[in-house]
Amino acid sequence: MELLFQQLLNGLSLGSVYAIFAIGFGLIFANMGILNVAQGSYATWGVIPTYLLSRAGVPLWIALPAGLAGAALIGLLAEWLAFKPLRDRNAGMLGSIIIAVGIWIILLALGEIVLGPNPSAMPSGAFPSVPLDVLGLKIPPIFLLNWVALAVVAVGLTLFLSRTRFGASIRSVGFKADSAAIVGVDTRVVLSVTAMIAAAIAGLSGILYSFTANNVSFTVGEGLMLKGFAAVVIGGFGNVKGAVVAGVAIGVIEALTQQYLSSTFRDAITFGLMLLFLVVRPQGIFGELKASRA
């Protein structure tokens, strides 16, 4: 029984990271209409400043925000240099996917140049690593940080979108950008800020993952991309609650599958669920079907 609970904790921790990534990914899709396959690279580019600063002895309370800022900057640059010009030309979803692939490849290559081909790890001592012993279960401090971060991001973003003026602007632009512009919303500012927020959230997930998995590499965001995408599909595009539930569920399912079935089935089950939802309930658990007039 102890093993079951321990693996549950592992799954809840990893799932929290997936959920955070999914929140950012869903935000950019729901409000900018971009299936941003480069989001995983944003996660990596959140890790890079944090890792380099930590290696230089900078404390995490500075290095982590720097990582978030780095990811946000990357997101902003991608928005200004790539996605906005495409929107101005009415390039549509396909165009944005293609340009996102290009951004992904560029960022991946740059990440390899900066970090090198060899995987590394955050320096020992950058964050407490000795697990807490709670009722016979081992809880590494990073697990606690993952759960807290998920709560902050999920609740914070929900409140921001629903209770603030700017959040309402983001939602209005996501619903109908032209109409939002007519009523005085500066869509350029809104989209830029949305891109930065989504990228920073991706960066946060990358940083948390690097500590959880003890892995810093230029490919750290790639695995998050696939799991985060699955979480968004299952939970519902643009739905924060859905991303949380689905992301955490994926983490738990993966952990229990590895323990009690076989590692071989781990990804198959995750993506099998994703396909099932696409076929049976494409709007996801908490998403809403949208009808359009013929």
Added chain:
Amino acid sequence: MKFFRPLAAAAVAAAFLLAGCASGGSGGATAGGGATLKIGLVNPTTGASSWAGVPIAQGAQTAVDEINETGFLGDQKLELTSKDSEGDPATAISAYRGFASDDYLAAICCTLSSEAGSFAQLAASLKFPTVANGATLKGLNAPPYMYRTIVLPADPGGMYAQTAQAIAAKGNVKTAVIVETADNEGNVSDAKVWQDNLQKDGITVLQVIDTFQADTDFTVPVTTILSQNPDLVVFSTQGPNSATMIKMLRERGYKGLTTSSYGIAVPSVWKVGGEALAGTIFPIPFSPDGTSDRTKDFVQRYQQQWNSQPDLYAAQGYNAVWFIAEGIKAAGANVTRQSLADALSKLDSFELASGNVVKMVDGQAELSDAVLIAQWNADGTQSLWK
């Protein structure tokens, strides 16, 4: 005029025939004095296995430069072309076929067992002399066209067997868990060898845990290991992954012995595991601290060229090139792919960068010396395990 057209056609045909003869036959290079002999290297210099691939490429280039500078092949010069396999078998084969269809004399391949699967048959069908520099996949060696210059750690009485024996001799290891990379055939077969040898030496293997090459999070397998509380954990996985798992185990209070293949011995793995690797033991085929003249010379050249110390992967690339060079020398003047293949098949011994002289048996390097077992120390150095 009546006979002009047939005569002209005959003349053109003769011209083509002569041109074909001059090109040297089956697509391979031929060399007389002063020729450049091209060797192709297919190797993962990007991607998840580039931590091995990059030093292999560097070690191979060091060997090429040394051979050219010292005039080992007389007027003939070697030229190395390296192509990135990205760790992908299809990319590796495509690059290899590119070399085979061009004027390359020989190729070096197969850093990873996952890339190596079809190379032996391909080398034979293309009649293209090829040296596998790193893959431990069984049956890869197939002379006269396919050779392997690394000593297989899984050979009977080899590195793993000797390490298992040494561990058992300590007397305080009764149980073990083995972690393998399930989608790497070499790792899987190595894990089986570990299992067989440990059990033969009286150590009970409690479980074999699967991981995968693309895995980056090992929280679940580490928890599974801890639930078994074995005296020994054997990692038949890639070095960085092994280091990650060892670090997680130590953070969670694991006090037992850990061991792995020499993939854990490279300095880049220390960046992943750090002090947590202290006490991890591994058999090792090459050490830059070796005292042989061959090792010292190789280390000096490599350091001057690449500004870093060579590791065992650099030595693999170096050994593969030197093996080909020995074959070229033995083949004599006007070497072709076939004459090189024949010469390589007759080489019965060969000196490695470590200074060990290995026997070549059926295209496979075999070590007859006792293996060195080293360990990581807390300060990042390595020493012999006592």
